Amino acid sequence: MSIEHLILRVVIKIMFAPILLFALYVQFHGDFGPGGGFQAGVIFAVAFILHALIMGLEETKRVLPVGALKILMVVGFLFYAGTGVATMLLGGNLLGYDAIDPASTHHAGQHWGILLVEFGVGMAVSSTMVMIFYQFAGREPEIRDEDW
Amino acid sequence: MISLDLIRDILSWALFLTGGAAVVTGAIGIVRFPDFYTRLHAAGITDTAGAELLLLGMMLQAPSWLVVAKLVFVGFFLFMTSPVSTHAIAHAAWVVGLRPMLGSDLKREGDAQ
Amino acid sequence: MDALLANGEILIDLALLTMLVSVAFVMVRSRHLFVIVMLSGIYSLLSAAFFVSLDAVDVAFTEAAVGAGVSTVLMLGAMLLTVRREKPTRTGRTPVAILVVTLVGSALIYATFDMPPYGDGASPANSYMGEVYIDRAAKEIAVPNVVTAVLASYRGFDTLGETMVIFTAGLGVILLLGAGSVRGGKAVKDKPDGETPS
Amino acid sequence: MSLAAQLPVLPIIIPLVAAPLTILMPTDKFGGRIACIWATLVSWAVFGACVAILYSVATVGPISYHLGDWAPPVGIEYRIDLANALVLTLVSGVAALVFPYSYVSIRSEINLRQISLFYAALLISMTGLLGVTITGDAFNVFVFLEISSLSSYALVAMGAKKDRRALTAAFNYLVMGTIGATFFVIGLGLLYQATGTLNMADLKIQLAGESNRMIEAGFAFVLVGMGLKAAMFPMHLWMPNAYAYAPSAVSAFIAATSTKVAVYVIIRFIYTVIGPDFPFIEAAFNYLLMPLAIAGMFFASIVAIFQDDVKRMLAYSSVGQIGYMLLGVSFATEQGLTASLVHLFNHGLIKGALFMAAGCVMLRVGSHSISAYAGLARRMPATAAAFIIAGLSLVGVPLTVGFISKWQLLAAAFDSGRAWAGFLVVASSLLSVIYVGRVIEVMILRPAPAGATAVKEAPLSMIIPMALLVAANIYFGLHTELTVDLAERAAHTLMGGGR
Amino acid sequence: MVRTTVLALALAGLWLLLSGYFDNSLLLGFGAASVALCVFLAHRAGVLDDEGVPTGLMPRVFGYWFWLFIEIGKANIVVARQALAIEPKLSPKLLKIVSPTRTNAGLATFANSITLTPGTVTVDLEPGYMVVHALTEALADEAAIDDMGRRVAALERRDNSGGGER
Amino acid sequence: MMFGVATAAILVGMMLALVRAFAGPTLYDRVLAASSFGTKTVILIGLMGYLNGRPDFLDIAVLYALLNFASTIAILKFFRHRTLSVSLDRPGTDAPIFEERDTA
Structure with missing residues (x-):
């Protein structure tokens, strides 16, 4: 390994896990403060984008393969839509979370529903963002030297 | 407890004033200094003294320990990342061949004498 | 003291807005794509600060996450697939553009005459559904953040749609740039050390 | 779960769940066949649901479905009356035919590895259009509009394998579409600021009798935004290229549905949200909508005459036809509105069939320039017949749907005391005789070019959906009770009358 | 192993200080799961070495x-x-x-x-x-x-x- | 009041940084100005939390502190390799210009 970008590499390695954790914190505290699935997803994706910028796209693709991302995109979205369908099957309307726990007096169903759909949003957004980055970064640049 | 509050306020005032001054000074430096590499140092004032002093001032005024903790995180992460950004920019400029002005007469390598 | 504080907030808003406008102006004037990308980063920082000042924390948070994290990176990624300098556009269309911009601008200004004052609690937007949401969310949804309650439950279907929008955007990018895409280019293979990507 | 109670949401949730699954389908071994069959089945299910909705609305009355079990205006409401149900049926019906139609054609037009992604995008586009149509919530319109637009941009760009100009076309489409969506959402913002609600029915209640500059500007922004999406006359510049360079199945689907949905939204905003008796509406009708509609009818038809590319010609003709629809709206009478709705439905059938025929020619001859159609009547008789019948329908020959809608429009014009408008409609129809006639003449009279390779008829999987659409053109031309009666009732409801 | 533990502890502390909900068992559970996920991903991404977790320093x-x-x-x-x-x-x-x-x-x-x-x-x-x-x-x-x-x-x-x- | 003073200082600093971002002259000056602008925004957001009486919403500031360098690194990468995909550990497109003339 060259030491030319050692500073960047070391700092990215140190920051990687905290950024992920911050993303998850934002994800799960969307009920209480600002944030939620979308923001969390973006932050989560940035951790991987940084990883790819420093360690190289191939290395990041090894950590998070394109196929897995595709599945995550779908699963994330279906988490949301599936929650809606589940409430339909449980006798409510689409996304009527009260059907999840109709007996609860303090609307536990709402809380669960929101948690589930936010999780779906986070998953879908993060995987989509990383996927978009892969697509952009994974291309032979067309910028020519004389244009530079 | 009034005296303690007073001390706290005085301290924060001092921190805010010096921090604010540092931020402005750094910014003035960014505008005034003659070349890219010298401006890096001016930006350093904002990133280090300015930011950390203001954060300290805010910590003193924080309503709860959790706010203090978050401010500490902000400070810590800035402390970690700001030299990285600075180095990244400097290195990028260095690598493509931008050379600093050197010496007291601020001569750039390759400049006509 | 209160008046001073209120004025202070307005001053902050004014300063932020001035900077926003000047950044936008320089962005429009610049022909150098790289400068534009960078200024758009500054623009998003400023708008996040402005949203905080408007107390729209959730919006600010989103702007921060997108602006600080991905947007610049993705714009650079897009820039790689193009050239550094924008080609000079034909000047023939400028009058039309100016006409359109003037019309839109005057329509917006025209609309502001009847807008309720900034921060007016009695304005329809604040007093009608806004109040309903604030009242009902506390009772009906066991979640303290009203914004989340509205987004994920009261208007959860919109958010489902927005998630689909993001998904579609990703899908569109894969279709346009991904394997077997129409651009016909090849994906970069990480070449062994020493070789330089052309 | 009671299926009947959940019926309104089925046309949205079925494809919404199915589309993401589509991108996971294998392409390598089967070349996307599974994805196509899957998408076809989904679209048929959606069509079935839409027909059931139409039936239910026609017999029982408007449906209101509360998403998330939140009663409007707190939550989002699906509010389906005859007007939406009619458009829903059109969109899902065309989709149900386009999916099987694309089975063969798309394989020659895009990369095999992308087929399942393509079908996901097409399903999403369909979902978006259905979502725009079905909802009773103004912001929900915007969300689904974005879904359909984003996927359409990608779909149009897919034509780039055949012709790189598709990329430019898609880019222009994207820029104009985004401007349109932005205008729309600015308008919504202003309306929200004026009322504090987003539910369409509630908006009307809150707006009642009130008029201020915010509402005027908001409505203007909504109208301009949707006008861009609908390719209303001076804002149509994105459309010809987008239609011309998109893959044939995409052209057929988008041409038959997307602008119609935008026109539907315009109607919906004018009648359900603002209300036709709003102070400035009459001026907007008389001095803005009507002149633009008439200008579009003539300008676009004249431009269409000079096109050498059949798909582009059809696109310009669409701009003109949008003019007819908006003309009907601008009469501000029940009959005018009926004519608009009927033409909206019928034009979907006509353009769908025409673009499908153009796609068949593209598949076999490999071009859609007018010279490629030479001698087609002998070389590809079925396709040529379909093109001719649909083309005659476009002109408005009796026994076809085109005649029905023109007739309605004429009746509405004369009825509202605007005989001159009726004459203009007839005059512009004559222009369409010229451009359709040009193609028909080339197909029948001009011999195939000497060096042309022998071409066979398009495969059955393409002929059958096309034939079904052509048959619908004739069926609804003969049996008007479905379209015209329903449209009359829909117009009556929209104008504020009881059912 | 030492690095994993150090990282997990540091992340757990980070979570608690960010969250501020020390008695909400649901959030604590999410916290534990989040820390586990982060450590797993960090391990997978290869940042668990002396550069990423400089226990030596x-x-x-x-x-x-x-x-x-x-x-x-x-x-x-x-x-x-x-x-x-x-x-x-x-x-x-x-x-x-x-x-x-x-x-x-x-x-x-x-x-x-x-x-x-x-x-x-x-x-x-x-x-x-x-x-x-x-x-x-x-x-x-x-x-x-x-x-x-x-x-x-x-x-x-x-x-x-x-x-x-x- | 004291927050007001600090905020004013930050705003002045932001404007000055903006001047540098507009003026250039090199791209690196602009990047430097943008990066410095980011740091100031972090502090500004923290201060405005106090001004609005909601200092517990410091999450935005934490977020910026965590992520603000992402774009700077992307820019570096952009200059060095003109692609975002390769690992930084590989030599870039430019031959090393650095020779034995490092000490003045």
């Missing part, structure tokens, strides 16, 4: 930071004076510094410290030395920089357990 690093803060403060005054001077007396200089550190994390810490101190910026790292840009003659004090390097080197554990050794 950790015990003594706080004392060093304290010293560094004071140095930064001193340097700030010098640079600020130049920025505000009516006629700044700048005499920028490039220095070639040989780092006494042995680990990558140590080298990075050293280089970052130089950059953090206003008046000196690390512009390039090359095998064996680094290039430092200094704002004035006074700030280009190689002895002081070398002193800083020795302090960083002192942080590195003598019995370094492989990983990251250069």
Whole structure:
């Protein structure tokens, strides 16, 4: 390994896990403060984008393969839509979370529903963002030297 | 407890004033200094003294320990990342061949004498 | 003291807005794509600060996450697939553009005459559904953040749609740039050390 | 779960769940066949649901479905009356035919590895259009509009394998579409600021009798935004290229549905949200909508005459036809509105069939320039017949749907005391005789070019959906009770009358 | 294993301080799951080495930071004076510094410290030395920089357990 | 009040940084200005939390502190390799210009 970008590499390695954790914190505290699935997803994706910028796209693709991302995109979205369908099957309307726990007096169903759909949003957004980055970064640049 | 509050306020005032001054000074430096590499140092004032002093001032005024903790995180992460950004920019400029002005007469390598 | 504080907030808003406008102006004037990308980063920082000042924390948070994290990176990624300098556009269309911009601008200004004052609690937007949401969310949804309650439950279907929008955007990018895409280019293979990507 | 109670949401949730699954389908071994069959089945299910909705609305009355079990205006409401149900049926019906139609054609037009992604995008586009149509919530319109637009941009760009100009076309489409969506959402913002609600029915209640500059500007922004999406006359510049360079199945689907949905939204905003008796509406009708509609009818038809590319010609003709629809709206009478709705439905059938025929020619001859159609009547008789019948329908020959809608429009014009408008409609129809006639003449009279390779008829999987659409053109031309009666009732409801 | 534990503990602390809900069992559960996921992903991404979790530096690093803060403060005054001077007396200089550190994390810490101190910026790292840009003659004090390097080197554990050794 | 003073200082600093971002002259000056602008925004957001009386919403500031360098690194990468995909550990497109003339 060259030491030319050692500073960047070391700092990215140190920051990687905290950024992920911050993303998850934002994800799960969307009920209480600002944030939620979308923001969390973006932050989560940035951790991987940084990883790819420093360690190289191939290395990041090894950590998070394109196929897995595709599945995550779908699963994330279906988490949301599936929650809606589940409430339909449980006798409510689409996304009527009260059907999840109709007996609860303090609307536990709402809380669960929101948690589930936010999780779906986070998953879908993060995987989509990383996927978009892969697509952009994974291309032979067309910028020519004389244009530079 | 009034005296303690007073001390706290005085301290924060001092921190805010010096921090604010540092931020402005750094910014003035960014505008005034003659070349890219010298401006890096001016930006350093904002990133280090300015930011950390203001954060300290805010910590003193924080309503709860959790706010203090978050401010500490902000400070810590800035402390970690700001030299990285600075180095990244400097290195990028260095690598493509931008050379600093050197010496007291601020001569750039390759400049006509 | 209160008046001073209120004025202070307005001053902050004014300063932020001035900077926003000047950044936008320089962005429009610049022909150098790289400068534009960078200024758009500054623009998003400023708008996040402005949203905080408007107390729209959730919006600010989103702007921060997108602006600080991905947007610049993705714009650079897009820039790689193009050239550094924008080609000079034909000047023939400028009058039309100016006409359109003037019309839109005057329509917006025209609309502001009847807008309720900034921060007016009695304005329809604040007093009608806004109040309903604030009242009902506390009772009906066991979640303290009203914004989340509205987004994920009261208007959860919109958010489902927005998630689909993001998904579609990703899908569109894969279709346009991904394997077997129409651009016909090849994906970069990480070449062994020493070789330089052309 | 009671299926009947959940019926309104089925046309949205079925494809919404199915589309993401589509991108996971294998392409390598089967070349996307599974994805196509899957998408076809989904679209048929959606069509079935839409027909059931139409039936239910026609017999029982408007449906209101509360998403998330939140009663409007707190939550989002699906509010389906005859007007939406009619458009829903059109969109899902065309989709149900386009999916099987694309089975063969798309394989020659895009990369095999992308087929399942393509079908996901097409399903999403369909979902978006259905979502725009079905909802009773103004912001929900915007969300689904974005879904359909984003996927359409990608779909149009897919034509780039055949012709790189598709990329430019898609880019222009994207820029104009985004401007349109932005205008729309600015308008919504202003309306929200004026009322504090987003539910369409509630908006009307809150707006009642009130008029201020915010509402005027908001409505203007909504109208301009949707006008861009609908390719209303001076804002149509994105459309010809987008239609011309998109893959044939995409052209057929988008041409038959997307602008119609935008026109539907315009109607919906004018009648359900603002209300036709709003102070400035009459001026907007008389001095803005009507002149633009008439200008579009003539300008676009004249431009269409000079096109050498059949798909582009059809696109310009669409701009003109949008003019007819908006003309009907601008009469501000029940009959005018009926004519608009009927033409909206019928034009979907006509353009769908025409673009499908153009796609068949593209598949076999490999071009859609007018010279490629030479001698087609002998070389590809079925396709040529379909093109001719649909083309005659476009002109408005009796026994076809085109005649029905023109007739309605004429009746509405004369009825509202605007005989001159009726004459203009007839005059512009004559222009369409010229451009359709040009193609028909080339197909029948001009011999195939000497060096042309022998071409066979398009495969059955393409002929059958096309034939079904052509048959619908004739069926609804003969049996008007479905379209015209329903449209009359829909117009009556929209104008504020009881059912 | 040590690194995994250290990272997990650090992340758990981070979560608790960010969250502030110490008694909400649901959130604590999410926290535990989040920490586990982060550690797993960190492991997968290959950041669990001496560079990513410099356990070797950790015990003594706080004392060093304290010293560094004071140095930064001193340097700030010098640079600020130049920025505000009516006629700044700048005499920028490039220095070639040989780092006494042995680990990558140590080298990075050293280089970052130089950059953090206003008046000196690390512009390039090359095998064996680094290039430092200094704002004035006074700030280009190689002895002081070398002193800083020795302090960083002192942080590195003598019995370094492989990983990251250069 | 004291927050007001600090905020004013930050705003002045932001404007000055903006001047540098507009003026250039090199791209690196602009990047530097943008990066410095980011740091100031972090502090500004923290201060405005106090001004609005909601200092517990510091999450935005934490977020910026964590992520603000992402774009700077992307820019570096952009200059060095003119692609975002390769690992930084590989030599870039430019031959090393650095020679034995490092010490002045």
